[in-house]
Amino acid sequence: MSKVNLQRLGETVFQSSDRVSAELLALTYGSTVKQLLVDYEEPDEVNKQLDQMGYNIGIRLIEDVIANSKIYTISSFVDSAEIVAKVAFKMYLGVVANTVDWNSDKTEFSLQFDDNPLTEFTELPDRYSDLWYANILCGIIRGAYEMVQMKVECKYTKCVLRGDDTNEIRIVLREMLLERPPLDDE
Amino acid sequence: MSKVNLQRLGETVFQSSDRVSAELLALTYGSTVKQLLVDYEEPDEVNKQLDQMGYNIGIRLIEDVIANSKIYTISSFVDSAEIVAKVAFKMYLGVVANTVDWNSDKTEFSLQFDDNPLTEFTELPDRYSDLWYANILCGIIRGAYEMVQMKVECKYTKCVLRGDDTNEIRIVLREMLLERPPLDDE
Numbered sequence: 001m002s003k004v005n006l007q008r009l010g011e012t013v014f015q016s017s018d019r020v021s022a023e024l025l026a027l028t029y030g031s032t033v034k035q036l037l038v039d040y041e042e043p044d045e046v047n048k049q050l051d052q053m054g055y056n057i058g059i060r061l062i063e064d065v066i067a068n069s070k071i072y073t074i075s076s077f078v079d080s081a082e083i084v085a086k087v088a089f090k091m092y093l094g095v096v097a098n099t100v101d102w103n104s105d106k107t108e109f110s111l112q113f114d115d116n117p118l119t120e121f122t123e124l125p126d127r128y129s130d131l132w133y134a135n136i137l138c139g140i141i142r143g144a145y146e147m148v149q150m151k152v153e154c155k156y157t158k159c160v161l162r163g164d165d166t167n168e169i170r171i172v173l174r175e176m177l178l179e180r181p182p183l184d185d186e
Numbered sequence: 187m188s189k190v191n192l193q194r195l196g197e198t199v200f201q202s203s204d205r206v207s208a209e210l211l212a213l214t215y216g217s218t219v220k221q222l223l224v225d226y227e228e229p230d231e232v233n234k235q236l237d238q239m240g241y242n243i244g245i246r247l248i249e250d251v252i253a254n255s256k257i258y259t260i261s262s263f264v265d266s267a268e269i270v271a272k273v274a275f276k277m278y279l280g281v282v283a284n285t286v287d288w289n290s291d292k293t294e295f296s297l298q299f300d301d302n303p304l305t306e307f308t309e310l311p312d313r314y315s316d317l318w319y320a321n322i323l324c325g326i327i328r329g330a331y332e333m334v335q336m337k338v339e340c341k342y343t344k345c346v347l348r349g350d351d352t353n354e355i356r357i358v359l360r361e362m363l364l365e366r367p368p369l370d371d372e
Contacts, residue, residue, distance in 0.1 A: 018208035020303050021200075021278040025211045027246060028322070031239040032218040039225055053217040057210075060307070064209060092207040117206050121246070136214070 001071075006082050010090030013068045022094060022117040029118050033133060043131035050132070051154075054139020055146075062144040065091060074148050077173045081109050084141060084171075093117050107173040110157065111141075116167050124161045132156040138169055151175040187257075192268050196276030199254045208280060208303040215304050219319060229317035236318070237340075240325020241332075248330040251277060260334050263359045264288075267295050270327060270357075279303050293359040296343065297327075302353050310347045318342040324355055337361040 001009070032053075036046045065088050066072070074080045085097040089111075097113035118134040132138075138154035145152045151174045158168035187195070218239075222232045251274050252258070260266045271283040275297075283299035304320040318324075324340035331338045337360045344354035 014207075018280060018303065019205035020208045020211045020280050022204035022206045023247065023250060024243075024278045025206045025214065027243040028211065028215055028218065031243065031322075032214065032221065035218065035221060035225070035235075035239075039221070049221075053214075053221075057213040057217065060213060061209065092210045094204060094206050117204065120204075136217075 001082075003082055003086060006086035007090070007096060009069055009071075010087040010096065013087065014090050014094060017068065017091065019094075022120065026117055026120045026122070029134075029136070030122060033131075037128070037131075043128050047130075047132050047135045050135035051139035051142070054136035054141075055143035056139075057136070058140035058143025058145075059147050060143075061088075061092065061140060062147040065144070077150060078106050080145070080148070080150065081111075081171070084144075085111055088144070089113065109171055111169045111171060112158075113167050114160075116160070119159070119161050119167075122161060129162065132159060133161050134159065134167070141169065141171065145171075146177075149177040151177055187268075189268055189272060192272035193276070193282060195255055195257075196273040196282065199273065200276050200280060203254065203277065205280075208306065212303055212306045212308070215320075215322070216308055219317075223314070223317075229314050233316075233318050233321045236321040237325035237328070240322035240327075241329040242325075243322070244326035244329020244331075245333050246329075247274075247278065247326060248333040251330070263336060264292050266331070266334070266336065267297075267357070270330075271297055274330070275299065295357055297355045297357060298344075299353050300346075302346070305345070305347050305353075308347060315348065318345060319347050320345065320353070327355065327357065331357075332363075335363040337363055 036049050040046050040049060069087050071083060074083060081099040085099050089095055089097045095113055095115045097111045099109045100112050101110045116134055122133060124131060124133060135156055138156055142152055142154045153172045153174055155170045157170050158164035158166055160167055222235050226232050226235060255273050257269060260269060267285040271285050275281055275283045281299055281301045283297045285295050286298050287296045302320055308319060310319060321342055324342055328338055328340045339358045339360055341356045343356050344350035344352055346353055
């Protein structure tokens with residue numbers, strides 16, 4: 001499917017699914033991060049916890065991406081990138097992302113997005129300069145990929161809360177797991 | 187404003203504000219509750235923590251309810267109830283609630299709502315039977331009321347996760363705080 005068609009698909013699925021206020025999500029997520037900072041203190045440890053939380057969410061969300069978008073096969077890592085950027089991001093966060101900086105082997109790319117509903121209303125105090133505030137997204141992406149049999153590494157590389165001009169997550173394909181069954185039997 | 191008009195207002199504000207997937211909120215909120223259960227173990231203590239988290243959110247959200255709905259004065263507790271049920275619930279959760287079981291003094295009512303996006307995809311294990319899973323809502327309501335100079339008590343009384351046929355929060359007006367300034371100076 002072309003980028004434009006995927007973008008249209010993302011929009012359609014987004015419009016037809018149950019939605020809530022982005023602000024409520026942002027503030028609820030903020031409470032979570034705050035709680036983790038109290039519990040674990042070290043930003044690096046909080047990054048890990050957020051990633052783990054995200055992973056548990058990602059392995060559940062992917063079923064919905066597949067069911068609602070009716071994308072039954074993701075034939076390659078290259079295709080998957082556009083589905084994450086144009087369909088999944090739109091479905092869940094209401095924003096689209098771009099895929100940039102592919103390596104020559106087509107096993108790595110960066111997901112770039114200017115708007116991130118999770119970071120609205122947030123400012124990072126200086127002492128948390130090592131925190132990747134929205135790191136839950138890395139975990140979600142990693143978990144979702146694993147369910148379609150691709151082992152990836154996800155790493156935040158830019159965040160507007162740190163003064164960067166955009167948000168960026170690097171996604172690296174590490175391994176194609178076993179032969180993939182069809183995503184849906186029907 | 188009549189109930190019907192308030193409901194229409196809630197719908198309009200909801201449609202015009204930034205929205206995200208209800209599922210993402212539900213799963214993110216679920217992670218938060220899970221983390222609190224690890225940290226505090228006792229469901230009662232988790233109820234308190236959720237209430238406190240909600241309070242911190244409520245004192246921020248109310249500004250937005252006022253700004254976006256252009257409701258500049260909330261003249262009485264009775265009026266406030268319908269604004270919570272028809273405007274604020276819709277704005278943030280995408281669902282409307284009903285106000286029922288007023289006491290004769292009109293200082294107490296119950297907010298009843300069949301759908302609660304926060305509890306989607308959730309089942310409560312028996313050992314958490316004392317947990318009010320969505321107790322963050324009580325805190326949000328309490329915080330929001332305090333910012334319009336009404337001290338209220340909020341208590342979950344029914345939750346579908348516990349097998350009740352609906353969700354219900356009891357709201358009791360305890361005190362009108364000092365003379366209220368206009369909500370917005372403009």
